[in-house]
Amino acid sequence: MTPELTRGITQYWNIIQGVLFPFMKEEVGPCLDSHYKVIATLEVIRIEEFVKGQYQFAVGRPMEDRKTLARVYVAKSVLNIPTTVQLIDRLKVDHVLRRICGFERVKDIPSESTFSRAFAEFAASDLPALCHEALVTATLKNELIGHISRDSTEIEAREKPVKKVNTPTDEGKKRGRPSKGEVIIAKPPTRLERQGTMSLEEMLADLPKACDVGAKRNSKGYKESWAGFKLHLDTADGQIPISGILTSASVHDSQVAIPLATMTNGRVTNCYDLMDAAYDAPLIKEHSISLGHVPIIDTNPRTSQRKQELLEEEERLRLLNFRLPEQVRYNNRSSAERVNARLKDEFGGRFVRVRGHAKVYCHLMFGILALTADQIMRLAL
Numbered sequence: 001m002t003p004e005l006t007r008g009i010t011q012y013w014n015i016i017q018g019v020l021f022p023f024m025k026e027e028v029g030p031c032l033d034s035h036y037k038v039i040a041t042l043e044v045i046r047i048e049e050f051v052k053g054q055y056q057f058a059v060g061r062p063m064e065d066r067k068t069l070a071r072v073y074v075a076k077s078v079l080n081i082p083t084t085v086q087l088i089d090r091l092k093v094d095h096v097l098r099r100i101c102g103f104e105r106v107k108d109i110p111s112e113s114t115f116s117r118a119f120a121e122f123a124a125s126d127l128p129a130l131c132h133e134a135l136v137t138a139t140l141k142n143e144l145i146g147h148i149s150r151d152s153t154e155i156e157a158r159e160k161p162v163k164k165v166n167t168p169t170d171e172g173k174k175r176g177r178p179s180k181g182e183v184i185i186a187k188p189p190t191r192l193e194r195q196g197t198m199s200l201e202e203m204l205a206d207l208p209k210a211c212d213v214g215a216k217r218n219s220k221g222y223k224e225s226w227a228g229f230k231l232h233l234d235t236a237d238g239q240i241p242i243s244g245i246l247t248s249a250s251v252h253d254s255q256v257a258i259p260l261a262t263m264t265n266g267r268v269t270n271c272y273d274l275m276d277a278a279y280d281a282p283l284i285k286e287h288s289i290s291l292g293h294v295p296i297i298d299t300n301p302r303t304s305q306r307k308q309e310l311l312e313e314e315e316r317l318r319l320l321n322f323r324l325p326e327q328v329r330y331n332n333r334s335s336a337e338r339v340n341a342r343l344k345d346e347f348g349g350r351f352v353r354v355r356g357h358a359k360v361y362c363h364l365m366f367g368i369l370a371l372t373a374d375q376i377m378r379l380a381l
Contacts, residue, residue: 027099035096037374038075042100044373047074050131068102069110069118070127075101077370082351084115123358128365129244132372136242136267139376145270147329148242148293149235150260150279151336152253153344154214155246155364157228159355161212164250192283195258200266203259207247209357214249228352229360231343232256233368234264235336240375241368242268246361253278258287265291272296274333296326339371347371 031039048067072087075097081087091098091109103109122128178184195203215225230251234243243263245256257279264270273288273295280300288295301307317323343349347367354363 031096038078041078041370041373047131072101073366077348077366084112123362128369132369140268145236145268147237147272147274147332148270149274149333149336152230152232153340154226155229155231156226157211157352159211161227162210191255200262210248212248212250232260234260235339238379239335239339241372254281257284296330343367
């Protein structure tokens with residue numbers, strides 16, 4: 001971050017700490033550190049400004065205030081509360097948190113079904129995603145970011161994975177060279193090739209979003225699988241999430257690189273794109289270069305001979321005690337893994353209790369929104 005931006009965030013934090021915190025302490029009583037964290041996050045995000053106005057023309061009981069419920073869901077992510085039932089119980093006994101969110105009395109807290117209906121509305125309108133985009137744009141739009149780290153993480157869901165439909169194969173087709181006069185059917189273009197002529201909306205619509213089974217090798221080399229989804233994130237220097245896309249668990253990381261890079265390019269300006277070996281594809285490199293970035297991608301040894309050559313090259317560099325500039329920059333990619341870990345450990349990413357792509361994405365974006373605000377304020381301290 002530039003000194004001007006850091007100075008501006010620091011001044012804003014001083015106002016929160018010097019004016020808002022004493023006011024809230026006088027208004028609601030003594031606060032815990034967790035209460036101050038919720039207050040600061042809500043003040044930075046201001047999610048109520050993105051909630052559409054609600055109108056009640058029909059007879060009957062009026063709707064609950066959606067702005068208040070949106071603040072509650074932000075507090076739920078900040079406090080890492082697993083379920084809505086536990087959130088309601090916390091609001092009933094914690095009068096400070098209740099007043100911070102906007103409920104004056106215990107009887108003002110709505111029922112669990114009301115929370116569920118409000119969450120469905122937030123998911124349909126992409127409320128946390130829109131708020132996160134506005135926060136990132138307002139904070140980093142005019143900043144030059146050095147590195148964008150691209151990575152994905154598994155998201156376990158509590159729903160039944162869909163069964164894959166096997167595509168019919170060419171039964172009875174002879175192997176080898178086609179006979180004279182035989183009509184050769186051209187192979188359809190791959191998803192990466194199609195993405196070259198698509199808009200961002202078309203690329204997002206083309207990605208699979210249903211719950212299914214994914215598999216990968218962990219850091220210890222063992223293969224593990226999960227049922228659910230996969231969250232793809234672009235993270236800037238300072239561990240600030242910039243963009244996020246949720247797909248089916250079986251989608252390969254390379255299939256989301258181009259739409260994710262396009263989304264990030266519309267929000268911030270960066271110099272380098274850091275990606276692991278899963279993104280080692282010529283089309284991804286070309287797209288990164290077309291955006292004015294320098295792609296630094298770990299090499300994927302597709303043959304045993306190429307793998308042996310890379311190992312020998314690493315050994316020679318180690319003996320010379322020499323590191324390439326690309327290798328030094330590539331070490332910054334670990335920020336993406338730290339963001340994934342914080343999302344799961346501190347902001348509700350490990351407690352997905354909703355079903356369906358839209359609701360799961362909404363739940364995760366509430367956590368990413370709270371994480372982004374927390375990291376921005378950390379950089380100011």
